[in-house]
Amino acid sequence: VPTTKRRVGRPRADDRPDTGLSPREELLDAAAALFVSHGYAATSTRAIAERAGMRQASMYHYFAGKEDLLATLLEGTVAPSLELATGILGRSEPAAEARLWLLCRADTALLGAGRHNLGALYLLPEAGDARFASFHEQRARLKDAYRRLLAATAVGAGLDEAELTLRAHLVFGLVESVILARRESAAPGDAALPEAVADGALRLAGLSPRDAARAGAAGRKHLRSGAS
Amino acid sequence: VPTTKRRVGRPRADDRPDTGLSPREELLDAAAALFVSHGYAATSTRAIAERAGMRQASMYHYFAGKEDLLATLLEGTVAPSLELATGILGRSEPAAEARLWLLCRADTALLGAGRHNLGALYLLPEAGDARFASFHEQRARLKDAYRRLLAATAVGAGLDEAELTLRAHLVFGLVESVILARRESAAPGDAALPEAVADGALRLAGLSPRDAARAGAAGRKHLRSGAS
Numbered sequence: 349v350p351t352t353k354r355r356v357g358r359p360r361a362d363d364r365p366d367t368g369l370s371p372r373e374e375l376l377d378a379a380a381a382l383f384v385s386h387g388y389a390a391t392s393t394r395a396i397a398e399r400a401g402m403r404q405a406s407m408y409h410y411f412a413g414k415e416d417l418l419a420t421l422l423e424g425t426v427a428p429s430l431e432l433a434t435g436i437l438g439r440s441e442p443a444a445e446a447r448l449w450l451l452c453r454a455d456t457a458l459l460g461a462g463r464h465n466l467g468a469l470y471l472l473p474e475a476g477d478a479r480f481a482s483f484h485e486q487r488a489r490l491k492d493a494y495r496r497l498l499a500a501t502a503v504g505a506g507l508d509e510a511e512l513t514l515r516a517h518l519v520f521g522l523v524e525s526v527i528l529a530r531r532e533s534a535a536p537g538d539a540a541l542p543e544a545v546a547d548g549a550l551r552l553a554g555l556s557p558r559d560a561a562r563a564g565a566a567g568r569k570h571l572r573s574g575a576s
Numbered sequence: 577v578p579t580t581k582r583r584v585g586r587p588r589a590d591d592r593p594d595t596g597l598s599p600r601e602e603l604l605d606a607a608a609a610l611f612v613s614h615g616y617a618a619t620s621t622r623a624i625a626e627r628a629g630m631r632q633a634s635m636y637h638y639f640a641g642k643e644d645l646l647a648t649l650l651e652g653t654v655a656p657s658l659e660l661a662t663g664i665l666g667r668s669e670p671a672a673e674a675r676l677w678l679l680c681r682a683d684t685a686l687l688g689a690g691r692h693n694l695g696a697l698y699l700l701p702e703a704g705d706a707r708f709a710s711f712h713e714q715r716a717r718l719k720d721a722y723r724r725l726l727a728a729t730a731v732g733a734g735l736d737e738a739e740l741t742l743r744a745h746l747v748f749g750l751v752e753s754v755i756l757a758r759r760e761s762a763a764p765g766d767a768a769l770p771e772a773v774a775d776g777a778l779r780l781a782g783l784s785p786r787d788a789a790r791a792g793a794a795g796r797k798h799l800r801s802g803a804s
Binding site: 384385386387389390468470471473475476514515517518521522524525526527528529531544545548551552554555556557 | 617742745749756757772783784
């Protein structure tokens, strides 16, 4: 649901237009905007609460503090893809190649979605801290799911462990590169990008262009059939 | 040349060990460390000068200010690759596929080199400003060089304009993904990564795995022959 257009960078008055967001979502949205534009250290909980149109004390009803907000935002960039990956790892249909395509497509779409470039939060110096261990663990599990899906493909079955790890790393990197691409105004159209990245990811993984196109077609068919 | 190990995050005394860096390089190194860890807005020219072991007034002998330092750092992440790209675009040897491989390899190595992850500066909110137009222009020219090299390959010659632009965008994204990968401790060995990225970039571009391996072999041979 598109929200009402808002002026960015100033606290909103209490009579602000209804954004359709819950107070919790308002707080996450405000924190995301401020962390992405001013960084973590320079953002106060007071500024976050003000931007979300509530008192600082009320904020603590929803989040334990700034750290909790950043942890929630970071985890939100991987949790939906990890859930999808876990689901499709346990299935045998469609073929592994098409399932890898589906994961790449969904993950790219997730990183490209939303008003704020949440993937950019990965590069905050604080994001590397042990206090965000749950995010790191989920991201590592997601990356491992890419590796396991790749291992289940015909190409992956022929690779040694080191090469498999390397190719999964490159595929994961290609998907995450949309984080950097969001900084560019001249980047190709958002709508088509997730499928184009997924097509490219299969070629990068080592499928021949023809096999990659076939797996992409199977992935698209699966999507259009309404299955998830 | 590896510099003497230093403690990070505190200004160095005037009797600091000789790092082998010129005052100008000391300033760039100090600015890079502070911009990457604290962001642009929170970093003062005084803190940069102190970290470089000089007075603030002396700093202005080398740089016009903070903006000049960030512009210089940003341009340093693209200028060497743009120079290489311009050189190899004008040549006919080795084949376009191997030249694209050489560009991907060199660009990946550049982004992976150095003590600081300078590519992370792309995601600073300030980096998007018009005052860094020269950096944006050089980066756009570099991306266009990727596109032109890809167009000169056998695969690229068969693509329409939109698909050519898209694939160049993906290849450029794969190379830049090393910026995000540098945040990970578990990333595959740095030394082998530039060539692995270049191999993958050719597959991503649309070469068959066999043709990509051949072009990679030609690129490696060209490198080992001492040509640049």
